[in-house]
Amino acid sequence: MFNLIRRDAIIQKRQLLLFIPFIIFFIVMNSHPALIFMVASIIIPFNAYAYDEKAETNILLNSLPYTRKEIIASRYIGAIVYMGISIGLTSLGLLVFDKPFTLTDLAIGSGLFLAFVAFTFPLFYIFRGKITTVIMISFIILAAVLPPFVSFLAKHLTIITDLIASLSTSALYTGVAVVIVLLYAVSWGVTTSIYQRKAF
Amino acid sequence: MENVVELKGVAKNFKGFSVNNMNLQVKQGFVTGFIGANGAGKSTTIKMIMNLLKPDVGEVKIFGLDYATHEKAIKERIGFVYDGNVFFEGLNLKDIKRIVGPAYKKWDDALFYQYVEQFKLPLNKAIKTFSKGMQMKASLAVALSHHAELIIMDEPTAGLDPIFRRELLDLLQELMLDGSRTIFFSTHITTDLDRIADYIAFIQNGELVFTQSIHEVAETYALVKGGMDLLDRDTEKAFVHVHPAPTGFEALTDNIKAVNTIFGDSVVIERASLEEIMYYMKGRKSYV
Numbered sequence: 001m002f003n004l005i006r007r008d009a010i011i012q013k014r015q016l017l018l019f020i021p022f023i024i025f026f027i028v029m030n031s032h033p034a035l036i037f038m039v040a041s042i043i044i045p046f047n048a049y050a051y052d053e054k055a056e057t058n059i060l061l062n063s064l065p066y067t068r069k070e071i072i073a074s075r076y077i078g079a080i081v082y083m084g085i086s087i088g089l090t091s092l093g094l095l096v097f098d099k100p101f102t103l104t105d106l107a108i109g110s111g112l113f114l115a116f117v118a119f120t121f122p123l124f125y126i127f128r129g130k131i132t133t134v135i136m137i138s139f140i141i142l143a144a145v146l147p148p149f150v151s152f153l154a155k156h157l158t159i160i161t162d163l164i165a166s167l168s169t170s171a172l173y174t175g176v177a178v179v180i181v182l183l184y185a186v187s188w189g190v191t192t193s194i195y196q197r198k199a200f
Numbered sequence: 201m202e203n204v205v206e207l208k209g210v211a212k213n214f215k216g217f218s219v220n221n222m223n224l225q226v227k228q229g230f231v232t233g234f235i236g237a238n239g240a241g242k243s244t245t246i247k248m249i250m251n252l253l254k255p256d257v258g259e260v261k262i263f264g265l266d267y268a269t270h271e272k273a274i275k276e277r278i279g280f281v282y283d284g285n286v287f288f289e290g291l292n293l294k295d296i297k298r299i300v301g302p303a304y305k306k307w308d309d310a311l312f313y314q315y316v317e318q319f320k321l322p323l324n325k326a327i328k329t330f331s332k333g334m335q336m337k338a339s340l341a342v343a344l345s346h347h348a349e350l351i352i353m354d355e356p357t358a359g360l361d362p363i364f365r366r367e368l369l370d371l372l373q374e375l376m377l378d379g380s381r382t383i384f385f386s387t388h389i390t391t392d393l394d395r396i397a398d399y400i401a402f403i404q405n406g407e408l409v410f411t412q413s414i415h416e417v418a419e420t421y422a423l424v425k426g427g428m429d430l431l432d433r434d435t436e437k438a439f440v441h442v443h444p445a446p447t448g449f450e451a452l453t454d455n456i457k458a459v460n461t462i463f464g465d466s467v468v469i470e471r472a473s474l475e476e477i478m479y480y481m482k483g484r485k486s487y488v
Binding site: 003006007010011013051056057059060062063064065066067199200 | 250251253254275276278286287290291295300302304305
Protein backbone atom coordinates (compact mmCIF):
# COMPACT_ATOMS: atom_id res chain seq x y z
CA MET A 1 0.00 0.00 0.00
CA PHE A 2 2.78 2.40 0.97
CA ASN A 3 4.43 1.59 -2.37
CA LEU A 4 1.35 2.59 -4.27
CA ILE A 5 1.34 5.97 -2.53
CA ARG A 6 5.08 6.44 -2.99
CA ARG A 7 4.62 5.66 -6.68
CA ASP A 8 2.95 9.06 -7.25
CA ALA A 9 6.02 10.86 -5.97
CA ILE A 10 8.35 8.77 -8.18
CA ILE A 11 6.29 9.37 -11.29
CA GLN A 12 5.96 13.08 -10.67
CA LYS A 13 9.44 13.78 -9.39
CA ARG A 14 10.18 16.27 -12.17
CA GLN A 15 6.90 18.10 -11.80
CA LEU A 16 7.49 18.29 -8.06
CA LEU A 17 10.31 20.73 -8.75
CA LEU A 18 7.65 23.10 -10.08
CA PHE A 19 5.58 22.63 -6.97
CA ILE A 20 7.58 24.96 -4.74
CA PRO A 21 7.85 27.97 -7.11
CA PHE A 22 4.15 27.50 -7.82
CA ILE A 23 3.25 27.83 -4.16
CA ILE A 24 5.67 30.71 -3.66
CA PHE A 25 3.94 32.49 -6.54
CA PHE A 26 0.60 32.21 -4.76
CA ILE A 27 2.13 33.37 -1.49
CA VAL A 28 3.83 36.38 -3.07
CA MET A 29 0.60 37.28 -4.88
CA ASN A 30 -1.01 37.61 -1.45
CA SER A 31 -3.68 34.99 -2.16
CA HIS A 32 -5.90 33.94 0.67
CA PRO A 33 -4.07 31.33 2.80
CA ALA A 34 -7.04 28.93 2.67
CA LEU A 35 -6.94 29.05 -1.13
CA ILE A 36 -3.19 28.40 -1.17
CA PHE A 37 -3.61 25.40 1.14
CA MET A 38 -6.28 23.98 -1.10
CA VAL A 39 -4.44 24.54 -4.40
CA ALA A 40 -1.22 23.10 -2.97
CA SER A 41 -3.05 19.98 -1.81
CA ILE A 42 -4.64 19.39 -5.18
CA ILE A 43 -1.50 19.32 -7.30
CA ILE A 44 -0.03 15.89 -6.53
CA PRO A 45 -3.15 13.71 -6.20
CA PHE A 46 -4.82 15.10 -9.31
CA ASN A 47 -1.71 15.13 -11.40
CA ALA A 48 -1.36 11.44 -10.50
CA TYR A 49 -4.68 10.76 -12.17
CA ALA A 50 -3.43 12.24 -15.40
CA TYR A 51 -1.04 9.26 -15.46
CA ASP A 52 -3.53 6.70 -14.29
CA GLU A 53 -6.04 7.50 -17.00
CA LYS A 54 -4.01 5.38 -19.37
CA ALA A 55 -5.36 1.86 -19.71
CA GLU A 56 -1.83 0.45 -19.56
CA THR A 57 -1.31 1.80 -16.07
CA ASN A 58 -4.36 -0.05 -14.84
CA ILE A 59 -3.21 -3.21 -16.56
CA LEU A 60 0.15 -2.88 -14.84
CA LEU A 61 -1.26 -2.17 -11.38
CA ASN A 62 -3.78 -4.96 -11.62
CA SER A 63 -1.19 -7.46 -12.77
CA LEU A 64 0.98 -6.71 -9.76
CA PRO A 65 0.11 -8.29 -6.42
CA TYR A 66 -2.38 -5.63 -5.41
CA THR A 67 -6.10 -5.97 -5.00
CA ARG A 68 -8.42 -3.45 -6.59
CA LYS A 69 -9.51 -2.38 -3.11
CA GLU A 70 -5.92 -1.51 -2.26
CA ILE A 71 -5.41 0.44 -5.47
CA ILE A 72 -8.38 2.68 -4.64
CA ALA A 73 -7.47 2.89 -0.96
CA SER A 74 -4.02 4.12 -1.95
CA ARG A 75 -5.68 6.96 -3.87
CA TYR A 76 -7.84 8.08 -0.96
CA ILE A 77 -5.19 7.63 1.70
CA GLY A 78 -2.57 9.10 -0.63
CA ALA A 79 -4.69 12.22 -1.10
CA ILE A 80 -4.65 12.77 2.66
CA VAL A 81 -0.92 12.03 2.93
CA TYR A 82 0.02 14.39 0.11
CA MET A 83 -2.38 16.99 1.51
CA GLY A 84 -0.53 16.79 4.82
CA ILE A 85 2.85 17.22 3.12
CA SER A 86 1.60 20.07 0.93
CA ILE A 87 0.06 21.90 3.86
CA GLY A 88 3.29 21.51 5.82
CA LEU A 89 5.32 22.97 2.96
CA THR A 90 2.83 25.76 2.40
CA SER A 91 2.78 26.70 6.09
CA LEU A 92 6.55 26.83 5.99
CA GLY A 93 6.40 29.07 2.94
CA LEU A 94 3.89 31.38 4.58
CA LEU A 95 6.07 31.63 7.68
CA VAL A 96 9.18 32.35 5.62
CA PHE A 97 7.43 35.12 3.71
CA ASP A 98 5.96 36.41 6.94
CA LYS A 99 2.36 36.09 5.80
CA PRO A 100 -0.07 35.51 8.64
CA PHE A 101 -2.45 32.57 8.55
CA THR A 102 -4.74 30.93 11.06
CA LEU A 103 -5.69 27.37 11.85
CA THR A 104 -9.10 28.24 10.46
CA ASP A 105 -7.53 28.94 7.07
CA LEU A 106 -5.85 25.57 7.26
CA ALA A 107 -9.09 23.84 8.20
CA ILE A 108 -11.05 25.57 5.43
CA GLY A 109 -8.38 24.81 2.83
CA SER A 110 -8.14 21.12 3.71
CA GLY A 111 -11.91 20.80 4.14
CA LEU A 112 -12.51 22.21 0.66
CA PHE A 113 -9.82 19.95 -0.76
CA LEU A 114 -11.29 16.80 0.81
CA ALA A 115 -14.78 17.73 -0.39
CA PHE A 116 -13.41 18.31 -3.89
CA VAL A 117 -11.69 14.90 -3.79
CA ALA A 118 -14.89 13.24 -2.60
CA PHE A 119 -16.84 14.63 -5.55
CA THR A 120 -14.26 14.17 -8.29
CA PHE A 121 -12.41 10.89 -7.59
CA PRO A 122 -15.38 8.69 -8.61
CA LEU A 123 -15.61 10.65 -11.88
CA PHE A 124 -12.16 9.43 -12.91
CA TYR A 125 -13.49 5.89 -12.90
CA ILE A 126 -16.96 6.57 -14.25
CA PHE A 127 -15.69 8.33 -17.35
CA ARG A 128 -13.00 6.84 -19.51
CA GLY A 129 -10.18 8.85 -20.98
CA LYS A 130 -9.20 12.43 -20.58
CA ILE A 131 -11.24 13.64 -17.66
CA THR A 132 -8.40 15.24 -15.70
CA THR A 133 -8.40 18.33 -17.91
CA VAL A 134 -12.17 18.68 -17.55
CA ILE A 135 -11.97 18.42 -13.78
CA MET A 136 -9.09 20.87 -13.45
CA ILE A 137 -10.87 23.42 -15.64
CA SER A 138 -14.09 23.05 -13.70
CA PHE A 139 -12.06 23.51 -10.52
CA ILE A 140 -10.71 26.84 -11.75
CA ILE A 141 -14.16 28.00 -12.86
CA LEU A 142 -15.60 26.88 -9.54
CA ALA A 143 -12.92 28.77 -7.63
CA ALA A 144 -13.80 31.92 -9.58
CA VAL A 145 -17.58 31.59 -9.45
CA LEU A 146 -18.19 30.13 -6.03
CA PRO A 147 -17.23 33.01 -3.71
CA PRO A 148 -19.52 35.63 -5.39
CA PHE A 149 -22.25 32.97 -5.60
CA VAL A 150 -21.99 32.27 -1.89
CA SER A 151 -22.14 35.95 -0.96
CA PHE A 152 -25.14 36.31 -3.27
CA LEU A 153 -26.83 33.44 -1.43
CA ALA A 154 -25.88 34.91 1.93
CA LYS A 155 -27.54 38.18 1.00
CA HIS A 156 -30.76 36.66 -0.28
CA LEU A 157 -31.28 33.56 1.82
CA THR A 158 -31.34 35.06 5.25
CA ILE A 159 -32.93 31.97 6.77
CA ILE A 160 -29.80 29.95 6.14
CA THR A 161 -27.40 32.69 7.20
CA ASP A 162 -29.44 33.24 10.35
CA LEU A 163 -29.32 29.52 11.08
CA ILE A 164 -25.55 29.43 10.58
CA ALA A 165 -25.08 32.54 12.66
CA SER A 166 -27.15 31.05 15.47
CA LEU A 167 -24.85 28.03 15.72
CA SER A 168 -21.79 28.26 17.88
CA THR A 169 -18.50 28.22 15.95
CA SER A 170 -17.46 24.88 17.38
CA ALA A 171 -20.79 23.28 16.49
CA LEU A 172 -20.52 24.69 12.99
CA TYR A 173 -17.00 23.35 12.47
CA THR A 174 -17.82 19.97 13.91
CA GLY A 175 -20.88 19.72 11.70
CA VAL A 176 -18.96 20.61 8.56
CA ALA A 177 -16.15 18.21 9.50
CA VAL A 178 -18.60 15.37 10.03
CA VAL A 179 -20.26 16.06 6.68
CA ILE A 180 -16.91 16.09 4.89
CA VAL A 181 -15.74 12.88 6.53
CA LEU A 182 -19.01 11.21 5.56
CA LEU A 183 -18.73 12.46 1.98
CA TYR A 184 -15.17 11.18 1.79
CA ALA A 185 -16.13 7.76 3.12
CA VAL A 186 -19.11 7.41 0.77
CA SER A 187 -17.00 8.52 -2.18
CA TRP A 188 -14.31 5.94 -1.27
CA GLY A 189 -16.92 3.18 -1.12
CA VAL A 190 -18.52 4.19 -4.41
CA THR A 191 -15.18 4.40 -6.23
CA THR A 192 -14.12 0.99 -4.90
CA SER A 193 -17.28 -0.66 -6.12
CA ILE A 194 -16.96 1.01 -9.55
CA TYR A 195 -13.33 -0.03 -9.87
CA GLN A 196 -14.00 -3.62 -8.88
CA ARG A 197 -16.41 -3.99 -11.77
CA LYS A 198 -14.00 -2.60 -14.35
CA ALA A 199 -12.45 -4.63 -17.12
CA PHE A 200 -9.05 -3.80 -18.52
CA MET B 201 -0.79 -29.83 -8.17
CA GLU B 202 -0.37 -30.67 -11.79
CA ASN B 203 -2.26 -27.85 -13.44
CA VAL B 204 -0.96 -24.40 -12.72
CA VAL B 205 -3.80 -22.77 -14.64
CA GLU B 206 -7.23 -24.28 -14.79
CA LEU B 207 -10.21 -22.73 -16.56
CA LYS B 208 -13.49 -24.58 -16.18
CA GLY B 209 -16.51 -23.76 -18.31
CA VAL B 210 -15.37 -20.17 -18.64
CA ALA B 211 -17.36 -17.83 -20.87
CA LYS B 212 -17.17 -14.12 -21.53
CA ASN B 213 -19.50 -12.21 -23.81
CA PHE B 214 -18.75 -8.96 -25.55
CA LYS B 215 -20.67 -7.19 -28.24
CA GLY B 216 -20.02 -9.19 -31.38
CA PHE B 217 -17.47 -11.47 -29.77
CA SER B 218 -17.45 -14.14 -27.12
CA VAL B 219 -15.29 -16.76 -25.50
CA ASN B 220 -17.37 -19.86 -24.92
CA ASN B 221 -17.15 -22.80 -22.60
CA MET B 222 -13.40 -22.61 -22.23
CA ASN B 223 -11.78 -25.55 -20.46
CA LEU B 224 -8.08 -24.89 -20.42
CA GLN B 225 -5.33 -26.54 -18.42
CA VAL B 226 -1.74 -25.45 -18.27
CA LYS B 227 0.54 -28.10 -16.86
CA GLN B 228 3.22 -27.31 -14.35
CA GLY B 229 6.81 -27.44 -15.51
CA PHE B 230 6.06 -27.14 -19.22
CA VAL B 231 5.87 -24.53 -21.93
CA THR B 232 2.37 -24.18 -23.32
CA GLY B 233 1.93 -22.22 -26.50
CA PHE B 234 -1.42 -20.56 -27.01
CA ILE B 235 -2.19 -20.18 -30.68
CA GLY B 236 -5.02 -18.75 -32.69
CA ALA B 237 -5.69 -16.17 -35.35
CA ASN B 238 -5.94 -12.48 -34.55
CA GLY B 239 -9.19 -11.91 -32.68
CA ALA B 240 -9.65 -15.57 -31.76
CA GLY B 241 -9.77 -14.74 -28.06
CA LYS B 242 -6.17 -15.18 -26.93
CA SER B 243 -5.83 -11.84 -25.19
CA THR B 244 -9.27 -12.14 -23.63
CA THR B 245 -8.31 -15.52 -22.20
CA ILE B 246 -5.02 -14.18 -20.87
CA LYS B 247 -6.81 -11.24 -19.30
CA MET B 248 -9.13 -13.65 -17.54
CA ILE B 249 -6.14 -15.64 -16.30
CA MET B 250 -4.65 -12.39 -14.95
CA ASN B 251 -7.98 -11.31 -13.41
CA LEU B 252 -8.03 -8.16 -15.53
CA LEU B 253 -11.35 -9.42 -16.82
CA LYS B 254 -13.87 -11.42 -14.87
CA PRO B 255 -15.61 -14.25 -16.72
CA ASP B 256 -19.40 -14.16 -16.94
CA VAL B 257 -19.56 -17.79 -15.91
CA GLY B 258 -17.08 -20.50 -15.05
CA GLU B 259 -14.14 -20.91 -12.74
CA VAL B 260 -10.57 -19.66 -13.01
CA LYS B 261 -8.00 -21.28 -10.75
CA ILE B 262 -4.32 -20.45 -10.66
CA PHE B 263 -2.02 -22.68 -8.58
CA GLY B 264 -5.27 -24.28 -7.42
CA LEU B 265 -6.35 -20.99 -5.84
CA ASP B 266 -9.15 -18.65 -6.82
CA TYR B 267 -8.89 -14.90 -7.27
CA ALA B 268 -11.76 -14.06 -4.95
CA THR B 269 -9.78 -15.04 -1.87
CA HIS B 270 -6.14 -15.34 -2.95
CA GLU B 271 -5.58 -12.55 -5.45
CA LYS B 272 -2.33 -11.30 -3.96
CA ALA B 273 -0.86 -14.74 -3.29
CA ILE B 274 -1.51 -15.71 -6.90
CA LYS B 275 -0.04 -12.58 -8.43
CA GLU B 276 3.08 -12.81 -6.26
CA ARG B 277 3.88 -15.97 -8.19
CA ILE B 278 3.17 -14.71 -11.71
CA GLY B 279 5.49 -12.85 -14.04
CA PHE B 280 3.75 -11.10 -16.91
CA VAL B 281 4.77 -9.72 -20.27
CA TYR B 282 2.21 -7.99 -22.43
CA ASP B 283 2.15 -7.14 -26.08
CA GLY B 284 2.55 -3.39 -25.57
CA ASN B 285 4.49 -1.41 -23.01
CA VAL B 286 2.53 -1.15 -19.76
CA PHE B 287 5.14 0.85 -17.89
CA PHE B 288 5.03 4.60 -17.47
CA GLU B 289 6.62 5.84 -20.68
CA GLY B 290 8.37 8.84 -19.24
CA LEU B 291 10.19 6.87 -16.56
CA ASN B 292 13.53 5.14 -16.83
CA LEU B 293 14.10 1.53 -15.90
CA LYS B 294 15.53 2.41 -12.51
CA ASP B 295 12.35 4.24 -11.51
CA ILE B 296 10.20 1.46 -12.86
CA LYS B 297 12.14 -0.95 -10.71
CA ARG B 298 11.51 1.32 -7.73
CA ILE B 299 7.79 1.14 -8.41
CA VAL B 300 7.40 -2.50 -9.38
CA GLY B 301 10.07 -4.08 -7.16
CA PRO B 302 8.55 -3.35 -3.74
CA ALA B 303 5.23 -4.80 -4.91
CA TYR B 304 6.74 -8.29 -4.72
CA LYS B 305 7.89 -10.00 -1.56
CA LYS B 306 10.45 -12.05 -3.46
CA TRP B 307 11.85 -9.25 -5.62
CA ASP B 308 15.55 -9.83 -6.30
CA ASP B 309 17.51 -6.67 -7.14
CA ALA B 310 20.69 -8.56 -7.99
CA LEU B 311 18.81 -10.77 -10.44
CA PHE B 312 17.18 -7.72 -12.02
CA TYR B 313 20.53 -6.02 -12.61
CA GLN B 314 21.87 -9.28 -14.00
CA TYR B 315 19.11 -9.33 -16.63
CA VAL B 316 19.57 -5.63 -17.33
CA GLU B 317 23.19 -6.33 -18.08
CA GLN B 318 22.45 -9.46 -20.07
CA PHE B 319 19.87 -7.62 -22.20
CA LYS B 320 22.12 -4.53 -22.47
CA LEU B 321 19.36 -2.23 -21.25
CA PRO B 322 20.07 1.40 -20.31
CA LEU B 323 18.95 2.18 -16.76
CA ASN B 324 18.67 5.94 -17.07
CA LYS B 325 16.85 6.37 -20.35
CA ALA B 326 13.09 6.85 -20.57
CA ILE B 327 11.16 3.77 -21.67
CA LYS B 328 9.56 5.69 -24.52
CA THR B 329 12.97 5.97 -26.20
CA PHE B 330 13.31 2.16 -26.24
CA SER B 331 12.80 0.18 -29.41
CA LYS B 332 10.05 -2.44 -29.46
CA GLY B 333 12.61 -5.15 -28.79
CA MET B 334 14.14 -3.26 -25.89
CA GLN B 335 10.72 -2.60 -24.35
CA MET B 336 10.04 -6.30 -24.58
CA LYS B 337 13.40 -7.07 -22.93
CA ALA B 338 12.63 -4.55 -20.18
CA SER B 339 9.24 -6.19 -19.50
CA LEU B 340 10.92 -9.55 -19.45
CA ALA B 341 13.63 -8.41 -17.02
CA VAL B 342 10.92 -7.14 -14.68
CA ALA B 343 8.87 -10.31 -15.08
CA LEU B 344 11.80 -12.57 -14.29
CA SER B 345 13.19 -10.75 -11.28
CA HIS B 346 10.82 -11.96 -8.60
CA HIS B 347 11.28 -15.70 -9.03
CA ALA B 348 7.87 -16.19 -10.61
CA GLU B 349 6.68 -19.76 -10.95
CA LEU B 350 4.32 -18.98 -13.79
CA ILE B 351 5.27 -16.69 -16.63
CA ILE B 352 2.42 -15.43 -18.77
CA MET B 353 3.18 -13.66 -22.00
CA ASP B 354 0.78 -12.16 -24.50
CA GLU B 355 2.34 -12.11 -27.96
CA PRO B 356 5.87 -11.59 -26.69
CA THR B 357 7.45 -12.21 -30.08
CA ALA B 358 5.16 -9.95 -32.11
CA GLY B 359 7.10 -7.12 -33.68
CA LEU B 360 10.50 -8.52 -32.77
CA ASP B 361 13.25 -9.10 -35.27
CA PRO B 362 14.11 -12.74 -36.01
CA ILE B 363 17.42 -12.62 -34.16
CA PHE B 364 15.98 -11.35 -30.94
CA ARG B 365 13.07 -13.76 -31.29
CA ARG B 366 15.51 -16.61 -31.30
CA GLU B 367 17.42 -15.17 -28.36
CA LEU B 368 14.18 -14.86 -26.47
CA LEU B 369 13.24 -18.45 -27.18
CA ASP B 370 16.69 -19.62 -26.07
CA LEU B 371 16.32 -17.64 -22.88
CA LEU B 372 12.91 -19.16 -22.19
CA GLN B 373 14.37 -22.59 -22.74
CA GLU B 374 17.11 -21.79 -20.22
CA LEU B 375 14.50 -20.68 -17.71
CA MET B 376 12.72 -23.98 -18.05
CA LEU B 377 15.79 -25.95 -16.99
CA ASP B 378 15.07 -25.57 -13.30
CA GLY B 379 11.96 -27.68 -13.81
CA SER B 380 9.48 -25.94 -11.52
CA ARG B 381 8.69 -23.07 -13.86
CA THR B 382 5.72 -22.92 -16.15
CA ILE B 383 5.43 -20.73 -19.20
CA PHE B 384 2.19 -19.91 -20.96
CA PHE B 385 2.43 -17.65 -23.96
CA SER B 386 0.24 -16.65 -26.83
CA THR B 387 1.51 -16.14 -30.34
CA HIS B 388 0.41 -16.29 -33.89
CA ILE B 389 3.91 -16.99 -35.10
CA THR B 390 3.66 -20.75 -34.90
CA THR B 391 7.25 -21.46 -35.83
CA ASP B 392 8.22 -20.13 -32.39
CA LEU B 393 6.42 -23.04 -30.86
CA ASP B 394 8.06 -25.83 -32.82
CA ARG B 395 11.22 -24.86 -31.02
CA ILE B 396 10.15 -24.64 -27.41
CA ALA B 397 6.54 -25.59 -26.71
CA ASP B 398 5.65 -28.84 -24.96
CA TYR B 399 1.91 -28.28 -25.21
CA ILE B 400 -0.22 -26.44 -27.69
CA ALA B 401 -3.56 -24.87 -26.86
CA PHE B 402 -5.41 -23.84 -29.99
CA ILE B 403 -8.23 -21.33 -29.85
CA GLN B 404 -10.52 -20.43 -32.69
CA ASN B 405 -13.47 -18.03 -32.73
CA GLY B 406 -13.56 -17.97 -28.95
CA GLU B 407 -13.52 -21.73 -28.57
CA LEU B 408 -10.70 -23.96 -27.50
CA VAL B 409 -10.19 -26.50 -30.28
CA PHE B 410 -7.61 -28.61 -28.47
CA THR B 411 -4.88 -28.69 -25.83
CA GLN B 412 -2.37 -31.37 -26.72
CA SER B 413 1.28 -32.13 -26.33
CA ILE B 414 3.28 -31.29 -29.40
CA HIS B 415 3.75 -35.04 -30.03
CA GLU B 416 0.05 -35.73 -29.82
CA VAL B 417 -0.54 -32.96 -32.32
CA ALA B 418 1.98 -34.55 -34.67
CA GLU B 419 0.35 -37.95 -34.22
CA THR B 420 -3.20 -36.70 -34.60
CA TYR B 421 -2.95 -34.37 -37.53
CA ALA B 422 -1.47 -34.93 -40.95
CA LEU B 423 -1.48 -33.35 -44.34
CA VAL B 424 -2.74 -35.63 -47.10
CA LYS B 425 -2.07 -35.08 -50.79
CA GLY B 426 -3.55 -37.08 -53.65
CA GLY B 427 -5.39 -37.05 -56.97
CA MET B 428 -8.86 -35.51 -57.23
CA ASP B 429 -10.28 -38.84 -58.47
CA LEU B 430 -9.85 -40.25 -54.95
CA LEU B 431 -12.32 -37.82 -53.46
CA ASP B 432 -16.00 -38.50 -53.06
CA ARG B 433 -18.65 -37.80 -50.47
CA ASP B 434 -17.57 -40.76 -48.33
CA THR B 435 -13.81 -40.49 -48.51
CA GLU B 436 -13.97 -36.76 -47.74
CA LYS B 437 -15.30 -37.64 -44.30
CA ALA B 438 -11.79 -38.59 -43.23
CA PHE B 439 -10.69 -34.98 -43.55
CA VAL B 440 -11.10 -31.85 -41.47
CA HIS B 441 -10.97 -29.73 -44.56
CA VAL B 442 -10.10 -30.35 -48.19
CA HIS B 443 -8.39 -27.92 -50.48
CA PRO B 444 -9.10 -29.02 -54.03
CA ALA B 445 -6.87 -28.00 -56.94
CA PRO B 446 -6.70 -29.06 -60.59
CA THR B 447 -3.46 -30.90 -59.94
CA GLY B 448 -4.82 -32.79 -56.94
CA PHE B 449 -6.15 -32.13 -53.46
CA GLU B 450 -4.48 -31.22 -50.20
CA ALA B 451 -6.35 -31.94 -47.01
CA LEU B 452 -5.93 -31.98 -43.26
CA THR B 453 -6.95 -35.08 -41.39
CA ASP B 454 -7.31 -35.70 -37.69
CA ASN B 455 -7.66 -39.42 -38.29
CA ILE B 456 -4.49 -40.75 -39.86
CA LYS B 457 -5.53 -44.37 -39.38
CA ALA B 458 -8.74 -43.94 -41.36
CA VAL B 459 -6.86 -42.21 -44.15
CA ASN B 460 -4.45 -45.13 -44.25
CA THR B 461 -7.22 -47.73 -44.53
CA ILE B 462 -9.23 -45.77 -47.10
CA PHE B 463 -6.46 -44.60 -49.40
CA GLY B 464 -3.51 -46.84 -48.61
CA ASP B 465 -0.52 -45.95 -50.76
CA SER B 466 -2.46 -43.88 -53.25
CA VAL B 467 -1.96 -40.69 -51.21
CA VAL B 468 1.05 -38.94 -49.68
CA ILE B 469 0.82 -38.33 -45.95
CA GLU B 470 2.98 -35.59 -44.50
CA ARG B 471 3.42 -34.09 -41.10
CA ALA B 472 1.19 -31.03 -40.70
CA SER B 473 2.77 -27.88 -39.30
CA LEU B 474 0.88 -25.83 -36.73
CA GLU B 475 0.37 -23.17 -39.33
CA GLU B 476 -1.24 -25.67 -41.66
CA ILE B 477 -3.44 -26.97 -38.88
CA MET B 478 -4.57 -23.42 -38.09
CA TYR B 479 -5.19 -22.71 -41.74
CA TYR B 480 -7.25 -25.80 -42.47
CA MET B 481 -9.17 -25.54 -39.21
CA LYS B 482 -10.20 -22.09 -40.27
CA GLY B 483 -11.51 -23.54 -43.53
CA ARG B 484 -13.50 -26.08 -41.55
CA LYS B 485 -15.83 -23.43 -40.17
CA SER B 486 -16.94 -22.20 -43.56
CA TYR B 487 -17.03 -25.76 -44.84
CA VAL B 488 -19.64 -27.01 -42.40
